Amino acid sequence: MGSNKLVTSIAVVLIFLPAIAMAKDITVGDDNGWKLNFDYQAWAKDKVFQVGDTLVFKYQAPNHNVYKVNGTEYQNCTKPTGNVGLTSGNDRIPLQTTGNKWYICGVKDHCAQGMKLSITVADKSSAARGIIFSGYQVFMVAIFAILAIVV
Numbered sequence: 001m002g003s004n005k006l007v008t009s010i011a012v013v014l015i016f017l018p019a020i021a022m023a024k025d026i027t028v029g030d031d032n033g034w035k036l037n038f039d040y041q042a043w044a045k046d047k048v049f050q051v052g053d054t055l056v057f058k059y060q061a062p063n064h065n066v067y068k069v070n071g072t073e074y075q076n077c078t079k080p081t082g083n084v085g086l087t088s089g090n091d092r093i094p095l096q097t098t099g100n101k102w103y104i105c106g107v108k109d110h111c112a113q114g115m116k117l118s119i120t121v122a123d124k125s126s127a128a129r130g131i132i133f134s135g136y137q138v139f140m141v142a143i144f145a146i147l148a149i150v151v
């Protein structure tokens with residue numbers, strides 16, 4: 001019984017491993033990082049953001065920072081009150097829910113100058129990724145079903 005439990009635990013980990021492995025870090029602006037004079041809307045346009053991914057804002061602190069804002073604040077470049085910005089220079093923001101997300105730099109008028117990012121986060125189980133994922137799951141379930149009988 002004990003070894004059965006172990007096999008089940010390993011099975012659960014391996015079945016859900018692809019979800020963890022496929023989650024990716026997305027560095028905002030790629031090698032440019034988070035800075036002035038960069039078009040983050042153009043950058044984000046052909047990117048796919050999914051639940052489980054992590055946005056990474058890289059910049060020279062304290063020259064910039066990162067505030068998560070709502071759509072209106074994004075439009076108007078308003079720093080939200082009571083919302084403490086991220087200031088480490090290597091800020092990681094896990095994307096936990098689907099939908100639109102907005103981020104701005106709160107230093108001086110950087111946002112108005114274009115340091116603002118608007119993205120749409122999609123569900124993880126979309127399109128090809130979902131098919132590969134479920135194929136792997138079926139395979140692993142089959143393997144561990146056999147193992148559980150044998151062990």
Ligand SMILES: [Cu+2]
Pocket residue numbers: 035036063064065105106107110111115
């Ligand atoms: Cu800035």
